[in-house]
Amino acid sequence: MTETYLTVESSATATFEVQGSEFLGHVAPVDTVAAAEAFVERVRTEYDDATHNVPAYRVPAGEASERTPAGDVMLREYSSDDGEPTGSAGKPALNVLQQREIRNVVAVVTRYYGGTNLGVGGLARAYSRAVKDGVDKAGVIEERPHRRLVVETAYNDSGTVRGVIESAGVEFDADYDERVHFALRIPMAEVESLVERLNSATSGRVEIDR
Numbered sequence: 001m002t003e004t005y006l007t008v009e010s011s012a013t014a015t016f017e018v019q020g021s022e023f024l025g026h027v028a029p030v031d032t033v034a035a036a037e038a039f040v041e042r043v044r045t046e047y048d049d050a051t052h053n054v055p056a057y058r059v060p061a062g063e064a065s066e067r068t069p070a071g072d073v074m075l076r077e078y079s080s081d082d083g084e085p086t087g088s089a090g091k092p093a094l095n096v097l098q099q100r101e102i103r104n105v106v107a108v109v110t111r112y113y114g115g116t117n118l119g120v121g122g123l124a125r126a127y128s129r130a131v132k133d134g135v136d137k138a139g140v141i142e143e144r145p146h147r148r149l150v151v152e153t154a155y156n157d158s159g160t161v162r163g164v165i166e167s168a169g170v171e172f173d174a175d176y177d178e179r180v181h182f183a184l185r186i187p188m189a190e191v192e193s194l195v196e197r198l199n200s201a202t203s204g205r206v207e208i209d210r
Helices: 033-046 090-099 119-138 155-168 188-201
Strands: 006-007 013-020 022-028 052-061 075-078 105-112 138-141 146-153 169-176 180-187 208-209
Touching: 006 075, 006 188, 022 033, 022 052, 022 119, 033 052, 052 090, 075 090, 090 105, 090 119, 105 119, 105 138, 146 155, 146 188, 155 169, 155 180, 155 188, 188 208
Parallel strands: none
Antiparallel strands: 006 138, 013 022, 022 105, 052 075, 052 105, 146 180, 146 208, 169 180
16 A cells, blocks of 8 residues: 555644634644544643634544545544534634645644634634644645554564664654563555564564554
8 A cells, every 4th residue: 555645744833813812723643533532632631721622633534444435545534613603613624634635633723712702704714724824834744554563572582673673664662561562653565564574583473463
């Protein structure tokens, strides 16, 4: 699977004011619904004194292999007005992600009310701008579908396993406990090759959770 898609390169926050109201557009790259929801919750917790925290995201609904009849990856698209007038916040925020054709991305727009009502049109423009500015600040990149793997091994094999993973140039985190766990984020097209190399290097002693 070699097709590419557009997403944001990193997490970022853009800030501006409209008639006394402060808007903060937070965006981040995410691969799953759970990761998107976790980001939304982190922002809500950090900015729990804000008037509104409006979320929007576009992420794969399941595995990247799950597709529509047309062959497209099935996406979960979500937004909420979080107390703003219906259609004035969440939908405009999500529309930006749709129009830019960005996926595997989550956005939350934080608003501190400044005392002046902006009206539905004014709110829609402000929430759209917050996401646009956040996306521009984060940067848009072309990415390939990824999968997350967890590789578990005994300490005796951990050096060998780490060497194979590092030579593949994939993202990973290591957790050294009674056994060693490596959490990998790897391009879908490279999964089978790496699994084969890990099994070969350890004579099949690794446990790989796909």
